[in-house]
Amino acid sequence: MKKIILPIIGVIALTAFFSIFIVKEINQAIVLQFGDPKRILLKPGLNFKLPFIQNVVFLDKRILNLDAPPIEVIASDQKRLIVDAFARFQIVDPLKFYISVGNERVARSRLSTIINSRIRSVLGTQRLQTLLSEDRNKQMELITDGVNKEAENFGIKIVDVRIKRADLPQANSDAIYRRMQTEREREAKEFRAKGAEMAVTITSTADKEVTVILAEAEKKSEIMKGEGDGERNKIFADAFGQDADFFAFYRAMQAYERALIGGETSLIMSPDSEFFKFFGNVKAQIKQ
Secondary structure (H helix, E strand, O other): OHHHHHHHHHHHHHHHHHHEEEEOOOEEEEEEEOOEEEEEEOOOEEEEOOOOOEEEEEEEOOOEEEEOOOEEEEOOOOOEEEEEEEEEEEEOOHHHHHHHOOOHHHHHHHHHHHHHHHHHHHHOOOOHHHHOOOOHHHHHHHHHHHHHHHHHHHOEEEEEEEEEEEEOOHHHHHHHHHHHHHHHHHHHHHHHHHHHHHHHHHHHHHHHHHHHHHHHHHHHHHHHHHHHHHHHHHHHHHHHHHOHHHHHHHHHHHHHHHHOOOOOOOOOOOOOOHHHHHHHHHHHHHHO
């Protein structure tokens, strides 16, 4: 009896093993029978299928990321741009998805082709300057809407399409860099020339001001000197008017002083010289 029961239990256990399956929270499932879809399971939980006849295909129901390969886009002004985009998508119709693309690998390949095609068609109508400005967001909305319409045929919803990187080709980048370098060098030369011109102007102005100040100082000096000479002459004139003999004596002393300057000059005079007459008068006055 045991020999009969044990095989029966084994068959039942094996049948149960191949009949029971679990749909996880992150998955949705399609039950196939000889390749034909029979049931769509969207909720998580324990489920059953016919063993050996039916099989289950699990699909991810989370939002998935897709990195599209970089492509070269020619803008409307014939400028070239390397665009690297990415998208986020979700499988919203498992049956349509399975029938149209079969699996996620094929879906990613098809979506990459659609995204790049849409990027070329939209960005190709815009100038390069527009693609590098804030207006690019409007273009990305157009791209997302266009890709979403085509992705609906696969049971996919496009959540978002964005550009990760938009660069000029290497040859264009080098040319732009050289042009920018030349422009900066030209600006630097202009700044240096303007600086030299300003330096010359400032120096000339300073030299002019120095000349004017020196001339003004010399003028004031001559005026003051003239006023001093005039005051001195006035004093001499007043002295001459009060004592003509003393004034004549003073002038004679000045003349002798100028003649004897240097220390090597000898002056020979006779006793009856005009020089000694002053001393004679002084001596006579002292005796008196």
